[in-house]
Amino acid sequence: MKSQDVRKQFLDFFESKGHLIVPSAPIVLKDDPTLMFNNSGMAQFKEYFLGNGTPKSKRIADTQKCLRVSGKHNDLEEVGIDTYHHTMFEMLGNWSFGDYFKKEAIHWAWELLTEVYKIPKDILYVSVFEGNPDENVPFDQEAWDIWKTLIAEDRIILGNKKDNFWEMGDQGPCGPCSEIHVDIRSAEEKALVSGKDLVNNDHPHVVEIWNNVFMEFNRKADGSLEKLPAQHVDTGMGFERLCMVLQNVQSNYDTDVFTPIIREIETITGAKYTIKAKDEAEDKVNIAIRVIADHVRAVAFSIADGQLPSNTGAGYVIRRILRRAIRYGFTFLDTKEPFIYKLVETLSAQMGGSFPEIRSQKELCANVIREEESSFLRTLDQGLILLDTIIAKSSEKVISGKKAFELYDTYGFPIDLTALILSEKGLSLDESEFESELQKQKERSRAASKVKAGDWQILREDDDEEFIGYDHTEATVKITRYRKV
Ligand code: ATP
Ligand code: MG
Ligand code: MG
Numbered sequence: 001m002k003s004q005d006v007r008k009q010f011l012d013f014f015e016s017k018g019h020l021i022v023p024s025a026p027i028v029l030k031d032d033p034t035l036m037f038n039n040s041g042m043a044q045f046k047e048y049f050l051g052n053g054t055p056k057s058k059r060i061a062d063t064q065k066c067l068r069v070s071g072k073h074n075d076l077e078e079v080g081i082d083t084y085h086h087t088m089f090e091m092l093g094n095w096s097f098g099d100y101f102k103k104e105a106i107h108w109a110w111e112l113l114t115e116v117y118k119i120p121k122d123i124l125y126v127s128v129f130e131g132n133p134d135e136n137v138p139f140d141q142e143a144w145d146i147w148k149t150l151i152a153e154d155r156i157i158l159g160n161k162k163d164n165f166w167e168m169g170d171q172g173p174c175g176p177c178s179e180i181h182v183d184i185r186s187a188e189e190k191a192l193v194s195g196k197d198l199v200n201n202d203h204p205h206v207v208e209i210w211n212n213v214f215m216e217f218n219r220k221a222d223g224s225l226e227k228l229p230a231q232h233v234d235t236g237m238g239f240e241r242l243c244m245v246l247q248n249v250q251s252n253y254d255t256d257v258f259t260p261i262i263r264e265i266e267t268i269t270g271a272k273y274t275i276k277a278k279d280e281a282e283d284k285v286n287i288a289i290r291v292i293a294d295h296v297r298a299v300a301f302s303i304a305d306g307q308l309p310s311n312t313g314a315g316y317v318i319r320r321i322l323r324r325a326i327r328y329g330f331t332f333l334d335t336k337e338p339f340i341y342k343l344v345e346t347l348s349a350q351m352g353g354s355f356p357e358i359r360s361q362k363e364l365c366a367n368v369i370r371e372e373e374s375s376f377l378r379t380l381d382q383g384l385i386l387l388d389t390i391i392a393k394s395s396e397k398v399i400s401g402k403k404a405f406e407l408y409d410t411y412g413f414p415i416d417l418t419a420l421i422l423s424e425k426g427l428s429l430d431e432s433e434f435e436s437e438l439q440k441q442k443e444r445s446r447a448a449s450k451v452k453a454g455d456w457q458i459l460r461e462d463d464d465e466e467f468i469g470y471d472h473t474e475a476t477v478k479i480t481r482y483r484k485v
C-alpha cells in the first residue's frame with residue numbers, strides 16, 4: 001500500500017466515524033512560549049483540553065507535521081543511527097473533546113489496524129497503565145477490560161508511568177495511555193525472544209506505532225487527582241512507522257516516504273544505500289544517507305512554514321539540523337559542494353499533494369538551503385586547514401582542548417569532526433580542557449542572551465537595499481526577498 005493511501009485511509013476511516021478532518025498546524029509555533037515546534041498532534045488543541053475555547057467539532061482527525069529536536073522530546077541524536085525515529089515525522093491522530101472515550105477509541109484503533117489495514121493480530125501487542133499508588137493514579141482496569149475482548153490477554157502488557165501516563169505539566173489534565181506495538185521480526189528471531197519482552201526496549205523491529213491517551217483526571221496544585229468533568233481522547237500514530245509495517249519492510253527508510261529522496265541522494269553523490277550494511281564503512285554511508293534524507297524534510301518543512309535558519313532560537317535549531325546533514329555528507333559521502341538543496345524538488349513532488357506549502361515554497365526552501373550549505377562548507381574547508389596547522393605545530397599526541405575550542409567557537413568547526421580527524425591520525429583531543437572552555441563560553445553567552453536577533457532579515461517589498469543573498473536574479477525568486485545580515 002502506497003504511503004499516500006495509508007494516510008488517506010486513516011483520514012477516511014475517522015471521517016466515517018464522524019470526525020472532522022482538519023489540516024496540520026504549522027510545524028513552527030510562533031506564539032507558544034512553552035514550545036518552539038509542534039511535537040505532537042495535540043499541541044494545536046491544547047487550549048481545548050484546558051477548557052479555553054471550543055473546537056469546531058467534538059471529533060477531529062488529522063495528520064500533524066511534528067518536529068522532535070528540542071525540549072522534552074528530543075530525538076535528534078537517534079536520527080539516522082536508528083531506523084524509526086525522525087526529526088520531522090507525521091503524526092496521525094484522532095481526538096474526542098468531551099465526546100467518546102476509551103471504548104470507542106480502542107475499538108476503532110483495533111478496527112482500523114486489523115480490518116482496514118489488515119495487520120495480523122498476532123504481531124500486535126498493547127500496553128495498559130499499571131497504576132502508581134505513590135502518585136495517586138490507579139491501574140487502568142477499564143482499558144484492560146476493553147482490550148481483553150479484542151486481543152489475547154498474554155499480548156497485553158502493563159506499562160509504567162513513564163510510558164503509559166500522560167500529563168500536560170505538574171498540574172492540569174492528565175490520564176493513562178494505551179500504546180500499540182508491532183513485532184515485525186523474522187520467525188527465527190521471534191523464536192529466540194518473545195516480542196513481549198522487547199516492547200518498550202528500543203528494539204528496531206518491535207516498535208510502538210500508536211499511542212492512545214485518555215484524559216480523565218485533573219491534577220490539582222496539591223498533587224491530588226480529580227475526575228475531569230468531561231473526558232477526552234488524544235491519539236498519535238507514527239505515519240512512517242505504520243508505512244513500514246504495511247509495506248512489509250524493516251526500516252522507515254525503506255518505505256516510499258523516503259526511497260525517492262534516498263535514490264536522489266545516490267544519484268547525486270554516487271553513494272549506495274544498502275538495506276543491510278555488510279561492514280562498518282557501509283554502515284556509515286547508510287547512516288549519512290538516512291541523516292540527510294531525514295534532515296532535508298525537517299529543514300524544508302520548517303522553512304516552508306516560515307522559520308529560516310539563524311543564530312538564535314528556533315532558527316538556530318534548524319541551522320544545526322541542516323549542519324548535521326551537511327557534516328554527515330562531507331565526512332562520509334565526500335560531498336564538498338552544496339547538494340542537499342537539490343532534494344527539495346523530489347520532496348515537493350512527493351509531499352506536495354498532502355502539504356501544498358512545500359510545493360509553493362520550494363524555491364525559497366532550495367535557495368535558503370543552498371546558501372546555508374555553501375557557507376558551512378566554506379567553514380569546514382577553512383577549519384580543516386586550521387586543524388592541519390594545529391596538528392603540524394603540536395609535538396604531543398593529545399591536542400589542546402583550548403585550540404579545538406577556538407576552532408569550534410570562532411570558526412564554527414564541529415568538535416566531533418575534530419575528534420574524528422584526530423583519531424584517524426592516531427591523535428586525540430584533551431576533552432576535559434575543551435569541556436571547561438565550553439562551560440566558560442556558556443556562562444558568557446547566558447549573560448549576553450538578552451540580545452536576540454536572527455541573521456536573516458525579511459526585506460519589505462519597497463525596500464531598495466541591495467540583494468546579496470543569492471547569486472541569481474530576482475526574476476527567478478518570486479518570493480519574499482531575504483538578505484543575509
Ligand atoms: P518512542 O517511544 O518510540 O520514542 P514516543 O512514546 O516518544 O515514541 P509518542 O509521544 O507516544 O511517542 O508519540 C506517538 C507516536 O508517534 C509514537 O507511537 C510513534 O509511532 C510516533 N513517533 C514518536 N516519536 C517519533 C519520531 N521521532 N519519529 C517518528 N515517529 C515517532
Ligand atoms: Mg520518544
Ligand atoms: Mg514510547
Ligand code: MG
Pocket residue numbers: 163179208211
Ligand atoms: Mg508513546
